[in-house]
Every structure is written in C-alpha cells, then in structure tokens.
Amino acid sequence: MRLWEFREEQRKDVPITFYFMRELRLIxxxxxxxxxxxxxxxxxYWKIVFVIAAMLVYTLTHFLHFNKRTTKYHLLWTSIDFIVTIAFGIIFPTLTLYQINFGIIGIxxxxxxxxxxxxxxASLLFAIVWTYLWTLNYLHTGHFRFMDMLINxxxxxxxxxxxxxxxxxxxxxxxxxxxxESLVHSHSELQDTHDQLRIYAKQVEDLTAASERNKIARDIHDTVGHTMTALIVxxxxxxxxxxxxxxxxxxxLNRCEELARSALQEVRLSVRALRDEGGIHLTLxxxxxxxxxxxxxxxxMVTSLRVQGDLTRISTSLQPMIFRLIQESLTNAKRHGNASEAEVTLHTNDDQIDIMIVDNGYGAAEVVPGFGLINMRERLQEHSxxxxxESVEGQGFRVQITIPIQTKTWTYGGAEA
Structure with a gap:
C-alpha cells in the first residue's frame, strides 16, 4: 500500500515535501x-504540435499516477511517459535535454x-533505448558528446x-x-484485559474473605465446641x-467456670490470631x-495415644491440622456417641501419615456428616x-485419615565432566 492510498485522516501526516516533489515532477x-x-x-510547425501534445500527455498521466482510482495502473502510465520521451529523442535527435525526463520517469x-x-x-529497456538514442544523435551530429552523455x-x-x-x-x-493501528488495537485489548483482571481480583478478594470467614467458623467450632462439650459433661x-x-x-462448678473462661479465651484467640494455631511452642x-x-x-473418658514413627518429620504446616482433627474426633465421640473410651493411633513414614481414631460410643447405622465432619474433610482436602x-450401630465409631507427605530434594555440587 502506498502512502497516497491511505485514508484521508492518515494523509495529514504526509510530509509537505512529497506534495512539492509531486508538483515539481509535472513542472x-x-x-x-x-x-x-x-x-x-x-x-x-508539426514539431510544435508534437511538443504541445506531449506536454498534454505528460499532464494527463501525471494526474492518473496520483489518483486513488487509477494509481493501480501506474505501469501503464509510466510506459506512456517512456514512449513519449523516446519520441522526443527520435524527433529531436540533435538535442539531449529531453533525457532528463528519463530520470523523472525513473523516480x-x-x-x-x-x-x-x-x-x-525497465533497466534493460532503458539501456537499449539509451544506446539507440545516443547512436541516433551521433549519426545526426557527426560526433560523440561523451561528457554530455555522462552528465545526463x-x-x-x-x-x-x-x-x-x-x-x-x-x-x-x-x-x-x-x-x-495494531498498537492501538492491542492497547484496547490490553485495557479490556486489565478491566477483566480487576474484576477477577475483586472476585478473588471476595472468595478470600469467604474463606477466612469459613476458617473462623471452623476454628471456633473446633476449639470452643471441644471446650463446650466438656463443660456440658x-x-x-x-x-x-x-x-x-x-x-x-x-x-x-468451679471447673465449669474455668472451662467457660477457657472457651471465652479460645474465641478471642480465634478472632485475633486465626493463623496462630500453635500457641505454646510444644512438639506435636x-x-x-x-x-x-x-x-x-x-x-x-479414658483416652489413649499410640505413636509409630518419628513425628518430627511432619511439617509445621500440617501439625495444627492434625491436632484439630484429633480434637474434633474426640469431641464428636463424647458429644454424639457418649463414648467412655477412645484410642488414637498415629503412624508416619516417608510417604504418608495415617491416623485412626476409634471409640466405643453408640455408633450409627448410617453416617451423615455434620458441620464438624465436613470441616474435617475440607481441612484434609486443602492438603490432598x-x-x-465407619460406624456400626452399638459398636462405636471409627475415623481413618491419610495425609500424603510431599518429599522435597535439594542437590548441590557434582562431578565435572
């Protein structure tokens, strides 16, 4: 696409020197x-007529060259200008000023x-015509004007x-x-993407707030619910x-008062420091x-804890969750099953952590997860x-938990090849 084929608003950026050069061509x-x-x-007289006709042809082809509708035929208009210039050399063989027109046509x-x-x-045709016209000039003048040819x-x-x-x-x-134009289009798309990202950020913020609310509810349920169960007993x-x-x-009753105070303290801790699940820095x-x-x-309740393996290999990010899961299981055993005994077995190896909580409560023919059991499942899903x-009516309740351990390996150094 040539510059003069642009839309009108784009043509405003065309240098004024282009218009000057275009009009100078015709002049x-x-x-x-x-x-x-x-x-x-x-x-x-007939040569005067030819020159006038040639000037009219040059004028016509000039406007046809730079007209948006006819510029696609520029080779035709250039060929006509070329032929008319050759005619100048044939009709005026002793004069060479017309040869400047070849330069204008070349531009x-x-x-x-x-x-x-x-x-x-076009270069081959020009070489042939140029040789012919200077040969014709030599035949009519009788001498070869080498410097004039070089200048032209x-x-x-x-x-x-x-x-x-x-x-x-x-x-x-x-x-x-x-x-x-592509940049403007890309900028528009980038602006749309930015607006979309802003919407997504707002959605993420809302989801994060909802997640925090759920964590608060879950934390209060795990801590305060555990204490309240003991308080009721x-x-x-x-x-x-x-x-x-x-x-x-x-x-x-004094012990109940202590439990109530403990429950209040748990609520305060849950609201103020939701992420601080450890409290006292003790081992798991x-x-x-x-x-x-x-x-x-x-x-x-008679409780027993059995540990197999090295619990220190369990990451600190998993320890609060394990603590809450066992706490919730004990609370459920007493609150819903009125169990008198509960046994917790915790086994860990290089690949996973296995936890089993068994009680001798009432049991149930069908397990329908409530808020507490659902929270336990959600906690585990966050860590894959x-x-x-498992429960049988009259034969207690069993909770089986499996947590995979993500193994990380760091290698340093090595033999050079």
Missing part, C-alpha cells in the same frame, strides 16, 4: 517541453513499485536512486501506520452431685498428650488428604 515535464518551442526559432517508477523483476526489465546518465541514475529512497520512506511510513455431673455431695458439686507429641489428658480430665468414617 519539470512542462519546462523541458516548453524549452523545445521557445529556444528553437526554426522549429517546424516515479521506483516510488510506485519495488518489484525486482519490473525494475530489471548521472542525472538519470541519481534520480533513480532518489526514487528508491523515497519508495523506502513511503513503505516505512506505511508500515509505521499499520503498526500504529461437667454441668451434668454437678447436677447429679449436688444431691449427694455438695463439696464435689462445688468443685465441679506433647500437644497431643496434653490434649488427651485434658480431655480425659474434663469428660472422664483423605478421610473415611
């Missing part, structure tokens, strides 16, 4: 043609096309070189205009003891032992773990 044709009329007093051709085949054919040829070659440069300039501007015991042993009933084994003992003291619930 040069007319001046050279007019010089043959006004500088030759003995010119024949026009090289602006409109960069097809190498067309340029090669230099002008033609220089004009052709200018045509090549102008053609490259127009091609570069056309490419820039095309890239600019103690209140039931106090109710029975107040009829037989007031002193023991008073001790039990110590935490589980304390959990089992405290729960047994508060509920009267799995959980199974």
């Amino acid at each position: 040069m044709f007319l001046l050279i043609g007019g010089s043959y009329i006004f500088t030759n007093e003995a010119i024949a 026009t051709l090289l602006i409109f096309t960069n097809n190498r085949r067309i340029i090669l054919i 040829l230099g002008f033609v070659l220089n004009s052709s070189f200018v045509g090549i440069m102008v053609g490259y300039l127009f091609k570069a501007r056309a490419k820039i205009a095309e890239q600019y 103690q209140l039931q015991a106090a109710r029975m003891l107040q009829q037989h042993d007031l002193k023991q009933a008073e001790d039990t 084994t110590d935490k589980l032992r304390k959990l089992m003992k405290d729960f047994s003291d508060m509920t009267g 773990g799995s959980i199974q619930f």
